[in-house]
Amino acid sequence: MxxxxxxxxxxxxxxxxxxxxxxxxxxxxxxxxxxxxxxxxxxxxxxxxxxxxxxxxxxxxxxxxxxxxxxxxxxxxxRPISLDEAVEITEARAVVEGLCAAKAAQRITAEEKKSLRALGDELRVAVDEGDVMAYTRVNQEVHRAVRDISRHETAGVMLDRLRTQSVRYHYTVALLPGRPAVGMREHVEVIESVCSGDADRAEQTMRAHLLSVVDALQQLDANLHQW
Amino acid sequence: MxxxxxxxxxxxxxxxxxxxxxxxxxxxxxxxxxxxxxxxxxxxxxxxxxxxxxxxxxxxxxxxxxxxxxxxxxxxxxRPISLDEAVEITEARAVVEGLCAAKAAQRITAEEKKSLRALGDELRVAVDEGDVMAYTRVNQEVHRAVRDISRHETAGVMLDRLRTQSVRYHYTVALLPGRPAVGMREHVEVIESVCSGDADRAEQTMRAHLLSVVDALQQLDANLHQW
DNA sequence: GGCAACCAGATTGTTAACAATCTTGGTTAC
DNA sequence: GTAACCAAGATTGTTAACAATCTGGTTGCC
Known part of the structure; x- marks a missing residue:
């Protein structure tokens, strides 16, 4: 069996x-x-x-x-997901979540701003305490929150699919040295730009964040080939 | 039955x-x-x-x-697709096809440039002759070509799904007065920027084109509410 | 010793019958 | 005349048995 x-x-x-x-x-x-x-x-x-x-x-x-x-x-x-495929998935996430961030910036309410900023604080605590598990969890909650605030149904279901395919690598990326600190900074920027209501900047920061994840994945790839 | x-x-x-x-x-x-x-x-x-x-x-x-x-x-x-949903789908297509256009600009070969430009010529002929059917067909072929040239498997699969959901509106949009001429101009810009190898410009022109389709859809919506 | 045909077990694909649920039309009571 | 009700037909959901296919090991032959 x-x-x-x-x-x-x-x-x-x-x-x-x-x-x-x-x-x-x-x-x-x-x-x-x-x-x-x-x-x-x-x-x-x-x-x-x-x-x-x-x-x-x-x-x-x-x-x-x-x-x-x-x-x-x-x-x-x-189905095995290759690292190349994980890169592709993250590239796709970059543009779709960028769209969500832009829409979220336009549609966010005062209440949502509060709870989104609260997630940013949680993230800081997790990084300060070096709690990688908590970091990974809050990380995903931030992305989920932006996706929900955007109220973009189509983008939402696309992201669900992409996420289920690539989660396996999320843990691996989070374990890279210095990665949590970088990711935290980027997330705070995303949160601030979404709350500011600037759609263009929100899209840019979200894209930049996920493209930095692409870099981290490729760094992972380089490490693997080195062995 | x-x-x-x-x-x-x-x-x-x-x-x-x-x-x-x-x-x-x-x-x-x-x-x-x-x-x-x-x-x-x-x-x-x-x-x-x-x-x-x-x-x-x-x-x-x-x-x-x-x-x-x-x-x-x-x-x-x-499943009925509402006009609001068609707008969402086109917004999603805008960012994903933008990604494809950027990748295509980076990866296009000399041969592919030739066949892509040939499609542009076909499009001009179709618009000159007022052949809406041919326009719609070549239209889709251009998008398909960019998607293929990009060699981005993940984006390709996503686009397949989005396209099957929204094709019904493509014919309707193409019937708007002056739409084929506008669409043709935009497609030529996309083709040129992809062939030029400028990834950023390719993404911008593709996005702009699809956002103009969003505008056309909303114009359609306004027309409907008027009746 | 190596190779090919072959056989048994395991696994998936297909079909048909049965059960559960919903819709529809008419009937009855008020 | 209207609304609640009920039964028959239609439609989908579930299950079990049967058929087809693949895998791995064995046997016989060269």
């Missing part, structure tokens, strides 16, 4: 098709399912107590989300 | 799941299936000679592509 209970000891009982989708998706995003790992239907059936039809539908959906690969008569497996 | 043979007299025989997906998708994009029209599984089965399982899988995939809406125990229907 490719998927044993020891490897993914979660969500033990009852599941519909959506249940299986979220369970497997979370499993992939949290790294419990490794890239390239096989996902036999029978295993998922017994793991999540779902019917085979439900599992099958769920796998089809995950394939269309781009995080699962299926080959005819050969089953499904976790 | 919501889907009669008279309304969609195409693809009469044999179909796998992919066959049904492309058939229905094309039907929606070409306007043979109207927005909101119901798509009962039984009808699709007899129309395309596919098994019900295949039809069911196809509908699930089309739902995830955002062009079909499904409600539990109430079946599937063609």
């Amino acid at each position: 490719a998927v044993s209970n020891e490897m993914a000891p979660d969500e033990p009982s009852t599941a519909t098709v959506d249940g299986v989708v979220t369970a497997v998706r979370d499993g992939i995003m949290q790294g419990r399912y490794a890239p390239g790992q096989r996902l036999p239907e029978a295993d998922l059936v017994s793991l999540y107590q779902a019917s085979r039809g439900a599992v099958r539908t769920a796998l089809a959906q995950l394939e269309s989300e781009g995080i699962v690969l299926r080959e005819r008569n050969r089953g499904a497996r976790v | 919501a889907v009669s043979n008279e309304m969609a007299p195409d693809e009469p025989s044999t179909a796998t799941v992919d066959g049904v997906v492309t058939a229905v998708r094309d039907g929606i994009m070409q306007g043979r299936y109207a927005p909101g029209q119901r798509l009962p599984e039984a009808d699709l089965v007899s129309l395309y000679q596919a098994s019900r399982g295949a039809v069911r899988t196809a509908l699930a995939q089309l739902e995830s592509e955002g062009i079909v809406l499904r409600e539990r125990n109430r079946g599937a229907r063609v």
Whole structure:
């Protein structure tokens, strides 16, 4: 069995098709399912107590989300994302989140400004205390907040897809020396420009931030080739 | 029956799941299936000679592509796209195709420059002759060419999804008075800037072009409210 | 020893029947 | 005349059995 209970000891009982989708998706995003790992239907059936039809539908959906690969008569497996692809995904995020930042700057309310700035403070604390886990979490919350404030439905669903494909690298980037400090500075700039209402500057700072993540990814790539 | 043979007299025989997906998708994009029209599984089965399982899988995939809406125990229907949504989609296209244009400017080869400029000439001819059909077709070919030249897989997939959702409005926009002339001028600028190798200018011109489409859409909206 | 054909087990693809849910039309009570 | 109700038909959701395909190891032959 490719998927044993020891490897993914979660969500033990009852599941519909959506249940299986979220369970497997979370499993992939949290790294419990490794890239390239096989996902036999029978295993998922017994793991999540779902019917085979439900599992099958769920796998089809995950394939269309781009995080699962299926080959005819050969089953499904976790789709490996190369570093090149992670770069592409981040480039795409740069322009789409840039759009969100611009819209957010135009549409942000007083209340939203308060809670957005509060996230900036949380970020400072996390970096000061060297808490990488908290940094990564608040990091994502900032991006999520800008996405929500923008009220741009289309961009929102696009970002959901991109994020689920690339989260695996987020942890890796955050572990680069000095990265949290740089990322924090950039996020504060994004927050300030969005709150200022300057759409152009908000777009620029968000893009610059994500292009700096692209640089970090390529640096990671260089480090790997060095070994 | 919501889907009669008279309304969609195409693809009469044999179909796998992919066959049904492309058939229905094309039907929606070409306007043979109207927005909101119901798509009962039984009808699709007899129309395309596919098994019900295949039809069911196809509908699930089309739902995830955002062009079909499904409600539990109430079946599937063609998802209506509002004008507001079309605006959002075009805004998203503006930034993603802007990215493609920038990458294309950096990566374009001598051969590709020739065929891209040839498309520009075709566009001039179509506008001179007042051939709206040809204009719309070449129009899409230009965007497709830039997308291909950019060699940006991730952006390409995103654009495929956005395009299938919004094609319905392309014809409408092209029918606005003076629109083909404006669009032609903008496309020529895009082509020239991409061929010049100036990534920033290529991105700017592509964005400007699609934002002008947004304006055209909103003008369309105003016309509708006037009636 | 190496190679090719082959066989058994595992895994996925397909189909058909059954169950659950919704819609529609008519009927009845008020 | 209207509104609530109910039953029949239509439509989708679920399950289980069967068929097709692939994988890995084994056997026989050169």
